[in-house]
Amino acid sequence: MKKSPVSPSFLKQRARQIKKEKSLTQHQALDEAAKELGHSNYKNFLNILDMGQPQPKPATEDQMQALWLDKQKVMTKKLYAVQPLFENFKIPFHDLFNTLNENKNSKDTVQSICEKSALKEYLELYFLIDALRDEEGEIDDYTPYHVAKKASLKNVIYKFKKGKIFVEGEYDLKLEFGFEYDKDDKHPTFQDEEMSGYFELTLDSDKNISIEDMDIGHNF
Numbered sequence: 780m781k782k783s784p785v786s787p788s789f790l791k792q793r794a795r796q797i798k799k800e801k802s803l804t805q806h807q808a809l810d811e812a813a814k815e816l817g818h819s820n821y822k823n824f825l826n827i828l829d830m831g832q833p834q835p836k837p838a839t840e841d842q843m844q845a846l847w848l849d850k851q852k853v854m855t856k857k858l859y860a861v862q863p864l865f866e867n868f869k870i871p872f873h874d875l876f877n878t879l880n881e882n883k884n885s886k887d888t889v890q891s892i893c894e895k896s897a898l899k900e901y902l903e904l905y906f907l908i909d910a911l912r913d914e915e916g917e918i919d920d921y922t923p924y925h926v927a928k929k930a931s932l933k934n935v936i937y938k939f940k941k942g943k944i945f946v947e948g949e950y951d952l953k954l955e956f957g958f959e960y961d962k963d964d965k966h967p968t969f970q971d972e973e974m975s976g977y978f979e980l981t982l983d984s985d986k987n988i989s990i991e992d993m994d995i996g997h998n999f
Contacts, residue, residue: 787824787825787828790809790812790813790816790821790824791809791812791977791994793812793815794808794809794811794812795808795977797811797812805992805994806821809821849957849958850919850923850924850926850957850958853926853957853958854911854912854913854926854957857911857926857927858908858911858912861904861907861908861911862908864904865901865904865905865908868897868900868901868904869897870896870897870898870901872984872985872986873984875892875896875898876942876944876984878892879892879893879939879944880939880942882939883939883940886938889937889938889939890936890937892937893937893944893946894935894937898937898944898946898982899932899935902932902946902980902982902988903929903930903931903932903950904930905988906930906932906950906952906978907927907929907930910927910930910952911926911927913927917974917995918952918954918974921972921974922954922972924956924957924958924968925954925955925956925957925971925972926954926955926957927952927953927954928952928953928954928955928971929952929953930950930951930952930953931950931951931953932948932949932950933948933949933950933951934948934949935947935948936948942983942984943981943982943983944981944982944983945979945980945981946978946979946980946981946982947977947978947979947980948977948978949975949976949977949978950975950976950977950978951973951974951975952973952974952975952976952995953971953972953973954971954972954973954974955971956968956969956970956971974995975995976993976994976995977992977993977994978990978992978993978994979991979992979993980993
C-alpha cells in the first residue's frame, strides 16, 4: 500500500477514533492508524516523517548547556508570574460540584453548567503551567528556542461521574521566542510557533487534577 503523506495531528485524530471504537490502548490505536496509512506501525510513520525533514547542524555541548540554562531562567520567570494566578483563581468549587451532583442525570445540563463556570479558563492556566514546566521535553524537542505563551482549550466536553468532573477536548499552545532579539527582525526563527494536542482529565472538588490521557504535536 502506498504510504499517505499526512500530518501527525491527522494520524492522532484517527487514532483517537480507533481507540474509542475498538477499546484499544493509545499505543495500539496509534499503530492501527499508521497501518491504515500504509505504515508497519506508528514508529515507522515517525521515521518516514523525520526522513523528509531537514536536519539542523548539531550544536556543541557547551552551546546546548548555555542555551538550556538561559531557557530555564526564562521559563522560571514566566512560571512565577502564572502560578499565583492559577493558585488564586476564584471558582466556588464546592458549590459547583453540589450543583453538578443535583443535575448529574442530565448530560446537557452538566455541559451547560460547566461552560458557564470559569472552569475552562482555570484549566487553560493549568495547561500553560504544564507547558512552561515542559517536564517531558516535548516543546524543547520541537523548538528549543521557544517557550509557552498561551494555552487555549476547544471542543471541550464535560461529564460528571462518581463525584468527579471528567473533561476531554483539544488544546492549542502558542509559543514565543524565549530570548531577547531585535523586534524589527522578521526572520522566521523569531516568529511564534504553535502546538496542539488532545487531553482527558478528571477534577475533584479539592481541585485535584488527574491526567487520564494526553498527547501533543506541532502544527504543519
